[in-house]
Amino acid sequence: MHRSMARLRHNRRALPLFIVAFLGVWVGFQIATGAPPSAPLPPEPVTVNEPTDAVDPIRVAVTPIASAVEWTGKRPTGVVIDIWNEIAGRIGVATDFVLEPTFVRLLEVLPAGQADVSLGPLAITAEREQMLDFTHAIFNSGMRIAVRNRDDSGFLTAVKSFLSWRLLELLGCVMALAFFTGHVLWWCERRENPNSFPRHYLRGVGEAMWWIGCTIVTGGCDNKHVGSAMGRTIAFGWMVGGIVLLASFTSVLTATMTAERVVGTIHGPRDLAGRTVGCQQAALSAKTARQRGALVEEFPTVKEALDALALGMVEAVVGENQSLMVLVNQPNRVGMRLVGPIFETFDYGFGVPTGSPLRKRLNRAILQIREDGTLDRIKSEWLGQHD
Numbered sequence: 001m002h003r004s005m006a007r008l009r010h011n012r013r014a015l016p017l018f019i020v021a022f023l024g025v026w027v028g029f030q031i032a033t034g035a036p037p038s039a040p041l042p043p044e045p046v047t048v049n050e051p052t053d054a055v056d057p058i059r060v061a062v063t064p065i066a067s068a069v070e071w072t073g074k075r076p077t078g079v080v081i082d083i084w085n086e087i088a089g090r091i092g093v094a095t096d097f098v099l100e101p102t103f104v105r106l107l108e109v110l111p112a113g114q115a116d117v118s119l120g121p122l123a124i125t126a127e128r129e130q131m132l133d134f135t136h137a138i139f140n141s142g143m144r145i146a147v148r149n150r151d152d153s154g155f156l157t158a159v160k161s162f163l164s165w166r167l168l169e170l171l172g173c174v175m176a177l178a179f180f181t182g183h184v185l186w187w188c189e190r191r192e193n194p195n196s197f198p199r200h201y202l203r204g205v206g207e208a209m210w211w212i213g214c215t216i217v218t219g220g221c222d223n224k225h226v227g228s229a230m231g232r233t234i235a236f237g238w239m240v241g242g243i244v245l246l247a248s249f250t251s252v253l254t255a256t257m258t259a260e261r262v263v264g265t266i267h268g269p270r271d272l273a274g275r276t277v278g279c280q281q282a283a284l285s286a287k288t289a290r291q292r293g294a295l296v297e298e299f300p301t302v303k304e305a306l307d308a309l310a311l312g313m314v315e316a317v318v319g320e321n322q323s324l325m326v327l328v329n330q331p332n333r334v335g336m337r338l339v340g341p342i343f344e345t346f347d348y349g350f351g352v353p354t355g356s357p358l359r360k361r362l363n364r365a366i367l368q369i370r371e372d373g374t375l376d377r378i379k380s381e382w383l384g385q386h387d
Helices: 002-033 079-091 103-108 155-161 165-189 201-218 229-263 284-291 302-310 321-328 358-371 374-383
Strands: 058-062 095-099 117-123 139-148 276-280 295-299 316-320 336-352
Touching: 058 079, 058 103, 079 095, 079 117, 079 358, 079 374, 103 117, 139 284, 139 302, 139 321, 165 201, 165 229, 201 229, 276 284, 276 302, 284 295, 284 316, 284 336, 295 302, 302 316, 302 321, 302 336, 316 321, 321 336, 336 358, 358 374
Parallel strands: 058 095, 058 117, 276 295, 276 316
Antiparallel strands: 117 336, 139 316, 139 336
8 A cells, every 4th residue: 555655656746757758858849840830930022023025026916908907817917017027036035926907006906015016107286295295206107189080071961160260360350350441431432432431420431341251252342343543452452361361262172171180179288178088097198188177987997988989978088199000990899089199197106005105116126127128128028119
């Protein structure tokens, strides 16, 4: 009994030591295998992968524009595409072409962040500069007018020909000169020759102008004669001048009627005022035509504007010169032609979002292809040599 009690007291003294030893072993094991569960794990460093040209190609928005961009297969072609490919190769970027349905979309995708570059080419203006940035110019071109050929004949065409400004100016000059010399002739003849030129003002001046008209057409008037020296001087001047006036009137009338049949009544930018003109929607041509007084009808593309011209919905189409040259000379555009000179010239470049770091790289490459002749070579391959 005494031994059992002694053993129990000994076990009670050893129990705390055993517990302490066990806890020490457990803590050591936890330290060796990892941090305690309650301790927060340190945050792992976050690595931001910068986009690379090979992984993230540049999104380039294009829309079919005659002579500049055509999309006939899986990829676009054209002079602007070749220029872009040359620039992209020099700055070391890949390209993801994005086909846009209309020209308007080329201006909308950049502010919306849906593209990195809009090829166009886009006319560089202060108004557009407020929405996006532009590269250096790659083209310089201007506006041109397309009209239908006319082959009208008949009485109405002849009557309309008299409404030309050249004929009206000539008739106005003849009428003013006849009015003035008619008064002088009546004043010289009214006393000595009252039978031919009555003293009454209205009757006398009227008879004098009638005599002048007969002299221009037939060389004289049988039932009237001129007696005074001044009157005969005036009569001689009208007899000689009448031949010249009649010949001038005939030549102007013939030239006007011929021009009306061939190119219509619009011959250049000055004739756009009051005319119904088709233009591409949101293009610079619409603004230019409105500034010249035209009644503008906008269409999604230049091709649709020319279709409207063929149907007589508009009287002319105003657009970029090179595009109109290509479209009007297509086989399905028989009966159209370009008239007048190039007007309102502008520089054309690529568009990029405002503040885009890509702009500086593109400008450097554009300057390089200008200086080494690559830009001129690409343009001449597609568009030929032009002054």
